[in-house]
Amino acid sequence: MDLTLKVWRQKDKNSPGQMVTYPVKGISPDMSFLEMMDVLNEDLLRKGEDPIAFDHDCREGICGMCSLYINGRPHGPERGTTTCQLHMRHFKDGDTITIEPWRAAAFPVHKDLVVDRSAFERIQQAGGYISVNTGGVPDANAIPIPKSIADKAFDAATCIGCGACVAACKNASAMLFVSAKVSQLAMLPQGKAERKTRVENMVAQMDIEGFGACSNTGACAAECPVGISMENINMLRSEYLYAKATSENI
Amino acid sequence: MNWFTKTFSSTVGRKIVMSVTGLFLCSFLVVHLIGNLQLFRNDGGEAFNIYSDFMAHNGIIRFMEIILVLGFLFHIYDALVLTRRNKAARPVSYANSHPEENSTWASRNMGLLGTVILVFLIVHLWNFFVPARFGGLEAVPDKDYDNLYSEIVLAFKNPIYVAIYVISMIALAYHLIHGFQSAFQTLGLDHKKYTPFIQKFGVAFSILICLGFASIPLYFFFFV
Amino acid sequence: MILDSKIPEGALAEKWDKHKFNVKLVNPANKRKYDIIVVGTGLAGASAAASFGELGYNVKAFCFQDSPRRAHSIAAQGGINAAKNYQNDGDSIFRLFYDTIKGGDYRAREANVYRLAQVSVDIIDQCVAQGVPFAREYGGLLANRSFGGAQVSRTFYARGQTGQQLLLGAYSALNRQIAYGKVKMYPRTEMLDLVMVDGKARGIVVRNLITGKIESHSAHAVVLATGGYGNVFYLSTNAMGSNATAAWRAYKKGALFANPCYTQIHPTCIPVSGDYQSKLTLMSESLRNDGRVWVPKTKETAEKLRRGEIKINDIAEQDRDYYLERKYPAFGNLVPRDVASRNAKLVCDEGRGVGASGLAVFLDFADAIRREGQPAIAAKYGNLFDMYEKITDENPYEQPMRIYPAVHYTMGGLWVDYNLMTNIPGLYAAGEANFSDHGANRLGASALMQGLADGYFVLPYTIGDYLAKMPYDKVAVDHPAFKEAEQNVIDINNRLLSIQGNRTVDDFHKALGHIMWEYCGMARNAEGLQFAKQEIRKLRDEFWRDVKVVGVNEELNITLEKANRVADFLELGELMVEDALHRNESCGGHFREEYQTPENEALRDDENFAYVAAWEFTGVGNDPVLHKEELKFENVKLTQRSYK
Incomplete structure (x- = not known):
């Protein structure tokens, strides 16, 4: 054609x-x-x-x-x-x-159609990890994780970091991207230790990078190629509120 | 900035302010509508005038009035701040964009809808609140309260006012259809069991409230 | 040159522990005085860079993509092996070792493979601790599935996206070190030369892919974790950007290249649909757990099917040939990849292939869907089925998939010793970039295992041993060796830009791919290889006369990037052919038609070829020099591989 x-x-x-x-x-x-x-x-x-x-x-x-x-x-x-x-x-x-x-x-x-997505990198560096060094970790089966939680965490973890959510959002908001990592790690027992600092730092970095706010239009999730759900954004918010209300970080 | 102001000046925090004030304003709509339903009593406005006199002079209501004004101000202020930020987040727009494929019109136009509502609010306050609250109304003969009712009858004989009111209520309905359920999401209240209910309830709430308000000018225009 | 594999003395099971005790350590306070360069940020590179950072070294990590998370490890689907024996089905470290050695057709080092099996269990622990969401059973414990070449279920998986989840785990560890300032990340930066000072690897020259700036970076050691060279074939399951340039330029600086002819052709890929095709898509081997491979029993039926005269469902059960189940009753559809691929080629060569081109076989899920129901199959393979439908516009729930083998992985790579150090002191190679653990054929779910083993659990020990003997002094990047390497890179770029010929880079790449696939693909013979060698030389000459590269160096120039990579493929292709030609036997992924059993199985020659072929560069167009590292098998008996 x-x-x-x-x-x-x-x-x-x-x-x-x-x-x-x-x-x-x-x-x-x-x-x-x-x-x-x-x-x-x-x-x-x-x-x-x-x-x-x-x-x-x-x-x-x-x-x-x-x-x-x-x-x-x-x-x-x-x-x-x-x-x-x-x-x-x-x-x-x-x-x-x-x-x-x-x-x-x-x-x-x-250039042309190539954009610089390093803002995403800096957000991940702000807290998108669990602080464990190589070695010295418990046996993989030491912490049972209910299948339903493992599956949900997996759904969040499938984010490919392409930035379609930002591109689709009328506010160029990165909430879906950020929330996918926040909720994956907040759901898993391994991630609980750092859950407060993580969400605080990642949201702060997201704001520094100049992304817009989330208006809950749902455009991000509708256009996400791997089907990351809006539930993650909502989870980020409750994590954020909880963290801000109870963390020791002034 | 301390942790509190930091929290509520983040994008997530500001939305929380929008959400809480929005839900508070929704509760005001309910109270306001219930009061206004007095207008439909076939008593020449007596019950309504007593009610409006109470609302204009009761101490608790006067206190709540301040809270309500603050609610509006925070809602509007954060909306302006966020809108500016959101515009700045995409300085170059798309040559070809089809957002209707991925989101509802209302969800993308909350600012526009809010502006229509704000203009309406000013007109509305000027019409009724300012005279009722700060004087300028005729008193009901032999009574110690003013006749706001006759002011309403007069106003709603004017088709322009009626049109403004009805159009504004349509705008409010759309604002609420997105805003009501969105406010719950923004607070992180999301659950498989309850969210579908909240969404349906939000739509019903938005339509009923706005129908209720819109029925008043229409009633006076056509039937009184 | 004598190749010293530095395999520790002692019993197989004790070698690694002993070695870990015997290596020299760098005092924690001194680690910060050493700089390490890591090129490539896939499983091996990201895990190594993160682990070095955690130990306290100063790390610079480089990748050509816009983020370390995009490295092609991300595309690995099926899973990662580990000898956890969580299933109580008879697995053990020795069995994983044995399966891997046997699967590799006895062309890998025993000690390396045993170590791999040993650390495999630690990898799973590490990944779970990082938050990798592996599949779990209802009770909350980890689930396993089976994979080709094994009779136990030892593969851990995260739906069909295991590579993604493992890479994101390593990426998160890397991010943590970047945030701490222990790792400095250079994305969109491509290594174009290795710098050696006093015979030791001391740095690299890179090109910033956005600005075109040529820069040098100095360090005490350099780790290449730059993946494989499958893109020599143009069409492969590798990413478009996957290339051999870093490894190849190290080879041209004196690093030996081992077993380049060992290429893995993966049996389950979506067949080629046209000339425009830019890459091939893998369908995970895990599909062979439930899918049954078949073609029509007769050529006539196959022809009718291809012409559209009959439909798939018109072919009765007794007219279908489930050839893997028929020939290999013990392993059935789960034979190793090389065996499955070769058999697919055999039936297609017999004219029994399906699809428009006749170059495909069926992978049929009808029985599995009948047995377990569509939801159960969708839960296991949903994303793969969706991907298949997107590409082919056919619904695999309703009709069998069409699959055909495609180039997937390269077992060959830079020669390394037990410490993963190349013959150049201070230059290490990890993951697919080295040749070490898979012999002549890699088993499914072992690439992820090896990449992470190298990065998390081997290099952090062995690199310390080297650094401990190094002075702290740094080499400045204005050292003549750096300047010379930079000039070399600039000269190559200028040369490419100045040719202004008529044929595009892709044109040459396709032509090279065609030669490689025809003569150095699933089946090779001496005559074809001789011919291919001449053809590649001709093509290479033409490339340097007639290639068209537009633009300038000082910009984001996609043609210049590609031209550099294809220029290297044109040399590497010849080395692969050379290696395939010299290896007068068949083993694993290297199948020489002259050397096969009466049943068309690979016929090894252990007498003469039980060695690693490590090639030394002697100049472009000159024949490379062969160095042999004899393989000693003390713990397994060399037998004809049988999966019957």
């Missing part, structure tokens, strides 16, 4: 960008979206033009690297799907497709 792409092009962080239109021809419906982009890039290269930079790596929906805002939605029109797992059979011949980078003050554009 033949398509018209409107793609955000931006030379680097400090340059202004604009949407540029590219026709692409002969796209197979079995191609993935990124393979379609590969085809376009090969065309551009043959013409001696700069190919479009976009983040991608595993192309199996797990690394969280790919991050395109396609036709007005993060990761495109299919729910529960990363861009790399989106296939062209979901588009029609003759379609015009707009492709933009994630938009957030906390995610500045490096």
Whole structure:
């Protein structure tokens, strides 16, 4: 099929960008979206033009690297799907497709469709861990964890850190991302020791990074490619309130 | 900043303030509507005028009035602070965006809805509260209370006022449909057993309250 | 050069404990005087960097992705082995050791593998303590499943996302050290050269992938945890960015490359659908627990099916050939990967393959769904089934999956001794980047085990032994050795940018992949390999004459990044062919058609080839020099592998 792409092009962080239109021809419906982009890039290269930079790596929906805002939605029109797992059979011949980078003050554009998500790293560094050194830990079966809790913690832990939640949110809020880690570790007995400091520090860092507040629109969870639920956000809030009310941190 | 102000100036904390004040304002709506239902008594406004006189002069009510004003102010102030922050969080907007695919219109337009409600509130206070509270109303003959009822009858013969009131109540309904259940989420109150009930109750509450309020101007316009 | 594996003396079970006692220690107060560079932040790199930081060393960690969490370990699906024997089904450290040695077709070092089995139990403890949400039973204890090449259930898992959960565990430990300031993280930074001073690894030269800046970093030791080189084949289950550049440039600085021809072809991947295909997607081996592999019994039926004249359900039970169950009744569908892959190729070569191309076999869940119900199957494999449906638009609950083998893992890698140190003093290799523990074939759920074993439990001991003998003095990055390496990197980039030819980098990469898959893939023969060697040389010459790289170095330049990686693949491919050509036997993932049993099984030659082939670089286009490390088997008997 033949398509018209409107793609955000931006030379680097400090340059202004604009949407540029590219026709692409002969796209197979079995191609993935990124393979379609590969085809376009090969065309551009043959013409001696700069190919479009976009983040991608595993192309199996797990690394969280790919991050395109396609036709007005993060990761495109299919729910529960990363861009790399989106296939062209979901588009029609003759379609015009707009492709933009994630938009957030906390995610500045490096180039074209590549954004800087290091804000996420700093939030994780603020407390997204359990403080155990290598070695000297108890036997894995020493602490039984009810299956229901282990499963719930796992659901939260599947976050791939792609940033679609921020991209989808009208406030560019990172609450879903932050809450996934907070609630995973708050649910597990191993994480209880640090639960208060963890939520306090991670929320503080989230605010420092310049993400917006959560308005409970639910857009983040609806667009999350791995189905992280709003329940986590609510859990973060109760953790936060509890921590603020009872922790010793002044 | 100490821990308290730090807590309530974080994005999560400010939302908690929004949530608590919002729920408080919801409770005010209930009280206000129950009082206003006196208007439907076919007694030429007697019961309503006694009620409004009580509301204007009772000491406890006067105290609650201050709390209510504070509730509004905090709700509005935090809304402004958060809106500014949220706008700043996305300085470059999308060329093509389809948020309707992932969220409800009301949830994305609480600020707009809130602004409509605020404008309404000013009009409403100017119409009724200011004269009732600070004088300017005629007294009911032979009684020691003012005739707010006749003021209402007069106002709601004006189709422009009626339209403003009805439209504002629609805005309020949408504001509440998202706001009511959202307030519980913001407080972290989320449970498989109760959340579905709260959500349904919130919708019913929002619609009933706003229908109740909207019925007053319509009643006076068409039937009195 | 004499390869000294430095395997400790003593009984197998005591070697590691003895060695841990005998290694030199660095006093806690002195650890902060040493700097360690870790390149790559997958399971091995992240766990090593975090553990070094915890011990008190100053660590610099590098990855080319935008976050350590994106390393391709994240994509591992099925699980991680550990000899916990929680299932009371007869597992033990010795059995895990034995299964791994046997699964590797007796081409791995006994001592390394035994140590791996020993520390496997600690890994599970460590991960659980970090909050990794492994699958659990209703009683709250850990669940296990079985995997290929083993008759016990020793695989721990987190649905189909075990690699993700383990990596996020290591990543969280790494983050903690970054927050403490013990680890400095350099994301979007790619290592392009190794720097040696006085014969020791003392640093690296990197390119900042955003700005293009070429920078040097100095340290007392360098750890390469940069993964495997499966992307030589262009199409593989590796991530798009997975590359061999760091390891290869170390090889060109004198590190030996061991067993490059040992490539694992994973039997259960989604088949290729067209020329545009950029990568292949794995369907976890755990699916073989419940899925039954089959093709039509006759070529005629298969042809009718391919032409669409009949439907899958039209094929009666007796006309289906469950060839793995038929040939290997003891292990059935759970034979090791190399065996499963080769058999898939065999039936497809017989014309019995399915799918439009005929290059696929069925993996059928109908029986399992009938037996356990769809919800039970969905709970076990839901995410894999969803992924399959997204890619192929076919519902695996209703019709069997189509699968075909694809390049998945490379057992070969930088040669390392028992301490995981390469032949270059101070240069270590961990995880898939080294050659050490899997022999000629890796068993499922063992890669995660090895990566974490190296990072958490081996390197933190062995690197101390080396550092304890090092002076504290640092080498400044303006040392001539650094300047020279930087200039070398700049020259290569300039050369690539100045060619301005006609063919794109991907074009060359695809061409190389095609040669490798055809002649150095699932089955190899001397004639084909000879041909491939010439073809690769031709292709490489053409690359350096006609490749098209646009833009400049001083920017985010995706073509320049790729060009560097493909340039190295074009040299590495030749070494793989060279190694495959010299190894006149079949073993594990290396199947030479000339050497097979009458039943088409791999025929080893223990007399002549029970050694590690470690190759030394002698210049591009020159034949490398072979060094042999003899493998001694004192605890297992070398037998023909049998899974019947």
